[in-house]
Amino acid sequence: MSKFSILITGANGFVGQALVHRLQQEPAIRIRKALRSTPASTDDTVGIGDIGPNTDWTKALVGIDAVIHCAARVHVMHDAGSAESLERFRQVNVEGTRRLALQAAAAGVRRLVLVSSVKVNGESTSGRLPYRHDEPPAPQDAxxxxxxxxxxxxxxxxxxTGIEAVVVRPPLVYGPGVKANFQSLMQAVACGVPLPFGLSNNCRSMVYLGNLVDLLQRCATDPRAPGNIFLAGDGSDMSTGELVRQLAHAVQRRPRLLPVPPSLMRIVARILGKSAVAERVLGSLQVDIRHTCTTLDWQPPFSVAQGLQETVAPLLGSPRV
Known part of the structure; x- marks a missing residue:
């Protein structure tokens, strides 16, 4: 019996590497990694160069049953959202995806799973219900x-073309190797830095890397997945203060939380021109994953506590499970 073949784009990225590791444990699945560059293409690794409207995916797609498209021009905090910035995002994320989908369909690939983003839904759920999979998109940045x-x-x-399409929208993804704000917060907690989130009353959804790659595998292989938009999450939302408490427990430190009113922090942030930064830390952003769970008969296999323990393990010098 032939193995089910999956092409992973962006296979050396944060999500891509974890997905490769996961699928390599599955005896019935054969993977091929698509990278921007590689010394020499082999049957399981193909260099495709820059992603855009002219990328040649032909070699990468030979004999492939499904594609999980992780590669993208990623969001950066200092992006100003200019017309030039939007055009750069479009070249990679839009035209690159279109080109891959067209060539995949021509090559006889059955399914393409696109790793999208909750930012398609919007930036905040403060004062409203969590985002659903079926509500009108409201993206706000490039x-x-x-x-x-x-x-x-x-x-x-x-x-x-008839190719099966699946879209997965994750919120903030954390796990071993996480960077940016989550890494900074984790390091601050580990160093015992006092943090002003003792009175935070927001609620945010996140997704542990292990839960996301489990969902992506399900989306690539489950006959119920095509034609759906799936929101990803751990199914357990928390405030910024609660996240600090759980991180402190994971790094075996006492949480040092100062009782600073969020309203005061927002005023200071506005004076400093940092309102957007404050909203990311103090605002709510929740996703409703019930459609994902019921459609695919899926539950996140890892708890938040397990995910955070794995995430801080490299910081503590602990071996990962």
């Missing part, structure tokens, strides 16, 4: 707009 347009490009190719 990255979110490009991811929304990438989804639309994929649906268009699916309609005209």
């Amino acid at each position: 990255y979110g707009i490009s991811k929304h347009e990438a989804e639309q490009a994929l649906w268009e190719v699916a309609r005209t």
